[in-house]
Amino acid sequence: MDKKRVGIIGGGIVGTALGYHLSLHPNIEVSLFEKDQIGSGTTAKSAGTVCLFDDSISHEFWQMRLFGFQTYERMEAEEKGAAGFDKTGTLVVCTNPEVEAYTKAGIALAQGVGYSGEYITDKARIKEILPDLNLDNVLGAGWTADDGYFDATMASNTFVKKMKANGGQVFTFTKVEALKITDNKVTGLETNKGSYDFDIVVDASGAWTRYTSRMAGLELPIWHTKAEVFFLVPPAKKLSYTFPVLKYPRFYARREGDNIFICKAHLTMDLSDPMHAGIWDPDKLKPTGGTDDYFLEFLFGELEEHVPGLVDSGVASSWLGYRAEPPDFLPVLGDTSVEGYMLAIGCGGNGVIEAPMIGQDLALYIAYGQKSPLIERFAYSRFDK
Amino acid sequence: MADEIWTFSEQKNNQLREVSFELLTWGRKLADQRDTPLCAVVLADDIPETELNKLIQYGADKVYLVQNPIFAHFLVEPQVHTMQHLVEIYHPEIILAAATTTGRTVMPYLSILTHSGLTADCTDLQIEPETGNLLQIRPAIGGNIMATIKTPDTRPQMATVRPKSINLPDADPSRTGEIITVTVPAKALASRMKFEKYASEGTNTASLEEANIVVSSGLGLQPEKFPLVEDLANALGAVMGSSRPPVDHGWQPYVRQVGLSGRTISPELYVACGISGAVQHLAGIQTAKNIIAINSDPEAPIFQVADFGIVGDVDDVLPVLKKYVDEM
Secondary structure (H helix, E strand, C coil), X not given: CCCEEEEEECCCHHHHHHHHHHHCCCCEEEEEECCCCCCCHHHXXXXXXXXXXXXXXXXXXXHHHHXXXXXXXXXXXXXXXXXXXXXXXXXXXXXXXXHHHHXXXXXXXXXXXXXXXXXXXXXXXXXXXXXXXXXXXXCEEEEECCCEECCHHHHHHHHHHHHHHCCXXXXXXXXEEEEEEECCEEEEEEXXXXXXXXXXXXXXCHHHHHHHHHHHCCCCCCEEEEXXXXXXXXXXXXXXXXXXXXXXXXXXXXXXXXXXXXXXXXXXXXXXXXXXXXXXXXXXXXXXXXXXXXXXXXXXXXXXXXXXXXXXXXXXXXXXXXXXXXXXXXXXXXXXXXXXXXXXXXXXXXXXHHHHHHHHHHHHHHHHCCCCHHHHHCEHHHHHC | CCCCEEEECCXXXXXXXXXXXXXXXXXXXXXXXXXXXXXXXXXXXXXXHHHHHHHHHCCCCEEEEEECHHHHCCCHHHHHHHHHHHHHHHCCCEEEEECXXXXXXXXXXXXXXXXXXXXXXXXXXXXXXXXXXXEEEEEECCCCEEXXXXXXXXXXXXXXXXXXXXXXXXXXXXXXXXXXXXXXXXXXXXXXXXXXXXXXXXXXXXXXXXXXXXXXXXXXCCHHHHHHHHHHHHHHCCEEEECHHHHHCCCCCHHHEECCCCECCCCCEEEEECCCCCHHHHCCCCCCCEEEEEECCCXXXXXXXXXXXXXXXXXXXXXXXXHHHHHC
């Protein structure tokens, strides 16, 4: 059998999910290249929240959200810890009628496939779930106990483990330095450890996309937005309750051991504000630190208004990550103007949610040329218009 | 592709069985309600494209074809493992199969491997408007109630439906669709069983489930009288059936058994000869369109469900019936 040889650039959540799904197809030979370790880079800095109903992606993409959640749920059921699932539940606090309507619709979708979900207007009950909230200007809250957050690094490594079991090859600490292109067609790639031939190269380099795509002579419309994360030590050092994933329109939080992980909401980022967005070098990102007071002040402002019980928290540490996304904040998948150079990029703050379905659908496209609605919707050609 | 509705097509000697199109008729109804693609899965060794196009004409948007010599004859393992692979790469929402020997062999096995549910022998399928879930409707408790079963927690949602439980529309030659040939791993095609040969169980053992007319005999008919039944069946172009006692006595092969512990059938016409009509037997024929009963006992329960009852001895009645049929 003539196998298609596929090389993937990037061992984050998107690259590994794609690698696993490609490894299921017997007509494909898949190799993955990661310049560091699997699940490092921006994947390691992800909050990993995969909520059944929050505002991270619109209900138009409910199937993608559900498929992502259920993929990690299955992974965790197969082997405890394989996806690092912390089932804390999610509380989506609604402060205006639009968010309320959106949340109620999300609850109905989740209930439809058998998950629990309810819209609570009784403020005493909301307080039972999260006692530190200020509920003065709150309409209600969506609550489910069934979801939470995953460990994206663990999940990436599990995808790689399964991919290897199916015969996929994985090269870590191997940096892709050039694409081999003849007559506008990709024939392979050069790494710091040698040269490889491929029929198709998929770029899943996330925050590095701006730079990797230049190897194909493309200038992609991808910007970085800052994901500045702060880890708070609650006033009593330890919370007396299970802190759920907490979603407000302008920020989100989840637990991290006894601490609280808190970050400005992805969709409040403004691509025209140089404090929020730009084109930066992700190689210069440090494991911790590098954050701006601007975001810390913003977040404490939000806490003062909405979660006064946490205002007296200390800051244990912080980190800066880059979300890489196009102006419409949606992924870019599939073909480019260079034959054989495909994209699986632009997931921005939603890589963990989106990776499983992107992996499945792009693998089917590569294996059988089948274009799913997702592949059509997220095509690079949408920017031609 | 997570939102697709699939039908598990059946073929013999690379010819699709009619039930494959019936499944698409069910599937089309559901797919239109959900606004999702309808896909027919075909496992065959060398099926002509004209056959596959029929699936599109009967409602499929896509045909997933796996071609391999192993599918020349029915072997359960390659069929199930191939389906398992397809489920793993496509994650369909719903899979419909026929409540035939093939469907009833493959689907329970597949449901175990995919950790999902299966409702056998549905007589109706609907979509729950609020959730898009499949509503699987079937008689339960001996046909005394209609049960509506949902599978909200696991995917795919799987059901088998009885052959002949839906009217086949005309094929629409203007429909277009995609045929995708899928490659499956060698391990999915392995079989611990080997096809040796096909041995017929005697004359008149065509598929009971797909037959339009079935003539059955019961305990009231000694084996020496069987030629009478066979004559009538041949005159009608019918398939022969049996109630349980003749099978237990070894007079009839099990493939002919109709009822709870045998086949459930929905023919246009069912002729019951010397069958008293125990509830277990009636459960297998309750969706038959017309029932003619012949029995010497006027109190036999079969007369309560019969559309047309003849009280008399089969010795006298059957030859007369046959004569009328011949004259028709």
